[in-house]
Amino acid sequence: MLRPRNVDHRAEIRSRVHLHEHFALTSSSAILDPSKHDRFVQDTRKLIDSISPQQCAGWQRFVKCAEKCTEIFLPSREVDFAAFIQSVTFCIIITGFYGVDPGTLSPVDVAFMTNALNHHPDGILRQTPHYPGELYAMRERVCRWVGRERASQALETILPAYESMWRLAAVTLAYANGNQHMHNAFLDFSENPTQKQFRSFKVKNTRPSVEAIINEVLRLHPPIQHIARKSRHPLWKRLFYPAQEIADIGAVHRSCVYGTRPETFDAMRFHPQHERPVKMQLLAFGHGGLSCVAEEWAPMATALIVAKIMDRVDDVGFVLIGKAFDARMYRNTRTG
Numbered sequence: 001m002l003r004p005r006n007v008d009h010r011a012e013i014r015s016r017v018h019l020h021e022h023f024a025l026t027s028s029s030a031i032l033d034p035s036k037h038d039r040f041v042q043d044t045r046k047l048i049d050s051i052s053p054q055q056c057a058g059w060q061r062f063v064k065c066a067e068k069c070t071e072i073f074l075p076s077r078e079v080d081f082a083a084f085i086q087s088v089t090f091c092i093i094i095t096g097f098y099g100v101d102p103g104t105l106s107p108v109d110v111a112f113m114t115n116a117l118n119h120h121p122d123g124i125l126r127q128t129p130h131y132p133g134e135l136y137a138m139r140e141r142v143c144r145w146v147g148r149e150r151a152s153q154a155l156e157t158i159l160p161a162y163e164s165m166w167r168l169a170a171v172t173l174a175y176a177n178g179n180q181h182m183h184n185a186f187l188d189f190s191e192n193p194t195q196k197q198f199r200s201f202k203v204k205n206t207r208p209s210v211e212a213i214i215n216e217v218l219r220l221h222p223p224i225q226h227i228a229r230k231s232r233h234p235l236w237k238r239l240f241y242p243a244q245e246i247a248d249i250g251a252v253h254r255s256c257v258y259g260t261r262p263e264t265f266d267a268m269r270f271h272p273q274h275e276r277p278v279k280m281q282l283l284a285f286g287h288g289g290l291s292c293v294a295e296e297w298a299p300m301a302t303a304l305i306v307a308k309i310m311d312r313v314d315d316v317g318f319v320l321i322g323k324a325f326d327a328r329m330y331r332n333t334r335t336g
């Protein structure tokens with residue numbers, strides 16, 4: 001379904017469901033317009049490349065942003081776990097991608113943006129779309145940060161980056177916080193945020209790498225659980241079939257192709273010497289022509305967010321308390 005045969009690229013773009021409600025903020029979004037889509041994706045790729053680990057200076061700048069943004073949002077009193085991760089993630093995205101100085105972001109503006117993005121309608125749940133005043137207020141803030149010229153495109157890039165990355169960061173933190181080995185792996189990565197460290201299995205290959213932990217979270221809790229497309233049945237068949245098809249990524253990831261005990265969190269299943277190492281590609285970033293442009297970059301970048309938070313929330317100055325896996329994390333979200 002995600003890589004259909006004999007369907008041209010433009011038709012694939014048009015097959016996205018409830019267009020203006022899915023992966024885009026407006027119906028005129030470049031993400032949804034076949035004539036602008038490829039250009040938009042190319043520009044987003046360039047943005048990502050500029051701060052990828054292969055670009056030493058760019059990645060170093062991104063690491064600094066992650067440190068500063070975490071510092072800014074460390075609360076002076078108890079704060080909601082999800083709200084904290086959302087603010088930090090949003091701040092890292094806008095400062096990392098667009099070179100905005102973290103010190104110039106007002107926490108009130110950041111809270112406005114995260115609240116607005118959180119109730120971005122889902123193509124499947126059919127929530128109410130943003131009303132024009134809210135979109136205007138979002139655009140006004142983004143204009144102030146990145147300039148009028150880049151604002152519209154920036155909003156459309158921030159949305160998919162934010163909504164997936166904050167969830168991946170939150171769930172990973174909740175898992176790693178209760179486990180000394182995972183905790184240590186993230187602290188090592190915070191100190192030395194290189195690709196080699198990201199991929200290194202620990203304690204003589206008996207404990208998972210940061211990459212394996214992130215992959216296991218993506219497998220069990222893909223931030224986007226369902227990807228929908230308009231169904232391609234011929235007109236006469238449409239009476240008998242639903243108007244859309246849904247790829248249930250969450251269900252596939254819990255099937256036995258990913259190894260034994262698929263319901264259990266076991267990051268070591270990604271170790272090449274595991275009894276049944278995972279060979280199947282994860283589908284958390286989609287598949288085929290419309291899959292995520294940030295597939296290579298996002299896992300390591302999100303791991304960095306987790307690592308920098310863990311470094312500061314050290315059980316001395318700051319503590320994570322209560323049940324981090326709170327139902328609130330799953331309310332009003334894109335079913336992830």
Ligand code: HEM
Nearest residue numbers: 160161164165168223224284285286290291292293294298
């Ligand atoms: C954990 C992180 C992420 C996950 C799990 C994720 C997941 C996905 C998925 C499943 C799709 C495909 C949707 C479809 O087939 O309709 C997608 C598309 C997309 N993602 Fe991501 N994403 C992540 C991070 C990011 C980031 C950081 C950015 C931007 C910098 C981004 C930008 C995009 C864009 C622009 C598309 C549309 C691609 C196209 O139309 O060709 N994503 N993402």
